Amino acid sequence: MGPYKLTMSQREVLEALIRLYDERRRLIKSKEIAELVNKDEGTVRNIILSLKSLGLVESKTGPTGGYMPTLKAYEIIRGIPVQLPVKLKKAGKELDIPVTTIEILDMLNPEGCRAILRVQGRIRGEINVGDKVEIGPTKIANVRIEGEVTHIDLATKQIGIKITRLISVPRIPxxxxxxxxxxxxxxxxxxxxxxxxxxxxxxxxxxxxxxxxxxxxxxxxxxxxxxxxxxxxxxxxxxxxxxxxxxxxxxxxxxxxxxxxxxxxxxxxxxxxxxxxxxxxxxxxxxxxxxxxxxx
Missing domain, CATH: 3.10.580.10 (CBS-domain)
Structure with missing residues (x-):
């Protein structure tokens, strides 16, 4: 996975965080991770800080705060492919614009989070700023996103959106x-x-x-x-x-x-x-x- 060469301890803590987050669907406390991996809570906090600096963990302070893995963390641990077999939709209609990468930004921003979509195919004339779009559900991560287009970069084929709804459905039989x-x-x-x-x-x-x-x-x-x-x-x-x-x-x-x-x-x-x-x-x-x- 390119530049992400995690130590054994980093991988262990990140795997524990993903497991707990998938099970409980809420922010996870460092104490919960420490209990699962049988490590000192202070050590776990230090490891999480290093993971946060790599963009693999989001955090929120306060009594209801805690940690959650980013989509990049799932990619690192579970080997989610960059190429996503999903196309962009506008007004419920599927466009011939495959989304190859979804990067979630500002996950804990109270004013709403954003996403950068890297796409293929023809963008000009198909998508405009202000359009309401949908992505997913992705076949592997099972994520569905709805949002409004805020920026289009034709040169790099990137589309910025403000997320209005993000749903991640756990893989349960x-x-x-x-x-x-x-x-x-x-x-x-x-x-x-x-x-x-x-x-x-x-x-x-x-x-x-x-x-x-x-x-x-x-x-x-x-x-x-x-x-x-x-x-x-x-x-x-x-x-x-x-x-x-x-x-x-x-x-x-x-x-x-x-x-x-x-x-x-x-x-x-x-x-x-x-x-x-x-x-x-x-x-x-x-x-x-x-x-x-x-x-x-």
Missing amino acids: VGEIASIGNIITIEPDATIKDAAKLMIERRVKGLPVIDSRGRLIGIITQTDIAKAVAEGRIDATVKEYMSFPVITIRSDEDIGDAIELMNLRDIGRLVVTDSEGKPIGIITRTDILKFIAGLR
Whole structure:
């Protein structure tokens, strides 16, 4: 990784910081790092200062302060490639402008942080100062950034943006946060009234539809129920109003993949399957938001 030749102690402390930050999603105290690496806290602080001088650590003082790794730190420790397989988007439209490097600046600035994007392709006429842009999610770091263009350098192909939203989704298997086991299903010949009653009793917003052979053939949601009620057909069968084919995701896939799939299909839940395609649970937008917010 070029000029970054870390000592064994520096690498150990940086790896510990990244591990703790990924687990707890907050600023990390030097005491926590010291406990993990079994070193004196004063020694850890000195090592962190050296890492900060290399641009690998950000810090904030005060009672709620602590340390966090920079994106460069992830690149050094985890070998994140410089070439990111992601294109710039403007107004939701993907442009033929690949982003090769994302450098985050002023991470702890209360007025908002900035980023420098190094790009390829044609910039002139495609991007202007003031444009709202999106990047990501990146395939490896799983980072998504939204911002406003503040500067364009055509010579070096660099774009400066003021970040309005930065989301880093931890790489966690869907099965770890989905509602797995005891999946609540309904048969296709059940009535809309039966489905509505079951949703109310079990406090769910969607029911996978399973045929007599145990195969997943559809899903009925509150939206489908509302449509049937509006049409005065509460005695209609579930199969008349269910959605199909069912969008599924394997339990071992990443929650970032679940988010991307939900956004792509404009749906709020996915049926979770095992390796053989058998439905074993449900994951919803709410499940993911609660997890990211630290509520689960």
